Every structure is written in C-alpha cells, then in structure tokens.
Amino acid sequence: MKQGVNNSFIMGAANTSFQKMEWNMSPGLRYFLYLAVHVLLIVLLSAFAVPSAASADTGRGYLDLGGGYKTGDFGTPTTSSLYYLSSTIGYVAPRYDVSVTVPYLSLTNKASGQSLSESGIGDVILRGGAVFIPEGSIGFSLNGTMALKLPTADDTKGLGTGETDYGAFLGMHQRIENFKLSLTGGYIKIGDPAAINYNDIYLYGVGISRIFGRTNIAASFEGRRAMVPGAENPQEVSVGFFHVLSVDYAIRGSAFKGLNNGGPDFGMDFGIVRWF
Helix, strand or coil: CCHHHHHHHHCHHHHCCCCCCCCCCCHHHHHHHHHHHHHHHHHHHHHHCCCCCCHHHHCEEEEEEEEEEEEECCCCCCEEEEEEEEEEEEEECCCEEEEEEEEEEEEEEEECCEEEEEEEECCEEEEEEEEEECCCCCCEEEEEEEEEEECCCCHHHCCCCCCCEEEEEEEEEEEECCEEEEEEEEEEECCCCCCCCCCCEEEEEEEEEEEECCEEEEEEEEEECCCCCCCCCCEEEEEEEEEECCCCEEEEEEEEEECCCCCCCEEEEEEEEEEC
16 A cells, blocks of 8 residues: 555645636536446455455455544645545555545635635545665665646545546665665656646655554655646655454554645544555
8 A cells, every 4th residue: 555645636625726717527427437437446445445355465355444534734825724535445465456535625714814615525536656676685676757737626626636647656765673664756747637738756765664563653854846837846754554353454643743834734544544
C-alpha cells in the first residue's frame, strides 16, 4: 500500500480549489464512471474474500477505509480546508501490488471575507507497484509505482481539475540494522483544461522508519513543484505509524505540516485496514 501516492492526488483538490473552469464531462458520464468503479470494488472484494491456503505466499487482498483533514492557503489568496474519506481496495503480493481508491471530499474555501463549501466524489485513483530489487542480505531494495487519476470529481465545485493525470514514482530503500532509510522521487503529468496551463509536478522526499514490535514508525520530508503557476513550491514534513492489530487487521495514521507558504498549515489522516 502506497498511501503517499494516493495523497499526492487526493489532496491536490485543495491546491486548485479557487480555480473554476468548465468541464466537458457530462453528469451522466461522471455517474457512470462512479458506478463502474464501485461495481469493480465489489467484484474485487468478493474475490479477495475467498480464503486461500497459499495467501501468505502469493499475496493478500485488503480494504483500507480512511479519512483526513488538510488546511492552508498554499501560497494563494484563498484559504482551503479539505476533509476527505477514502475507500481503497487492493492486492499485495511479494513482487507487486495494485489498488483502486475512491475518495469523498468536503471542501471549504475562504477569501475576501466570503466562505464557500462544496462536497462530492473526488477523483478515482488507480495505481500499481512493482518491486524491482527485493531486499537482500545488504538491505537495499528498489520499487516503482505508476498511478492514474480519473476525472470523476466535479471541477465546477472546485473538487478537481476535470482532467486525467498520471504519474510515475521510484523509491530506493536501505535497511541499517533496525532502521530503514528511504529516498523517493516522482513525476505527475497534470491534465490541462482549456482555460489554464497547470504545471506538471515533480516531487522528491527522504524518510526514515523503524519497527517496534508490531508498529512501524516513520518520519519524512517531501518537496514538490507547485501545480498552480506562480505559487510557491510546497515543502512539508510528516510523521506516521502503521500498527498490526492481528493477522487480519491494522491501523495507520499520520500528521503533516508545511514548511513554507506553498505547503499546508496542518494535516492529518487515519485509517483501518482489513486483510483478506
């Protein structure tokens, strides 16, 4: 599960919420995409619910239900507060993983003494990852991820751009005794509506983590290019945990804070994971 990849797409709604453009996707088509994705989730969940004696060796399915909050002006005249719920279903095997995420967003914008709130389905995220070099005796590993953001959010409400985005990410990891050091980088191609030319996003980060019993504690720094032209490039730090409750359940959480005007004032998320 690569929660950071999902957040890079989901939380982009707050960064562009003050932009209002016309969207050429009809409400009927948007509803069809939303319905089709949920049918896919149900089918996958039904498949993963079938017990398998070889699941520990071949991989496991999971359902991740989470939510979070993020606020800031992100270097613009508008202060945005984003609450979100997300449902992710996926499958993790020793050398690859895939997932589908469907978020629900509630966004409040404040500017010039006025406040506007909107809510609705966010952009659906499809992602797949692969382990190129598994961790061996020297402790080094290399993995990659590709993600596709479908324009299912209503951009007339400021919940998305109304365009398809796609990205690729690479992570290098080195284990040193009980610690793991990580170096990550990525690129997101942003779809441009007719009315504006968004910046494509490059991002980079460093992190450190350690396992204490059944709990993994992690801290990281991330920087990226601002999607909105003229805005300051965001930088933020985060701390998080992943705790295994049992063979079938886990909980996760994180908190993050921007280091400059382009980043969030504050944010946090929490989720529960059910393995199948």
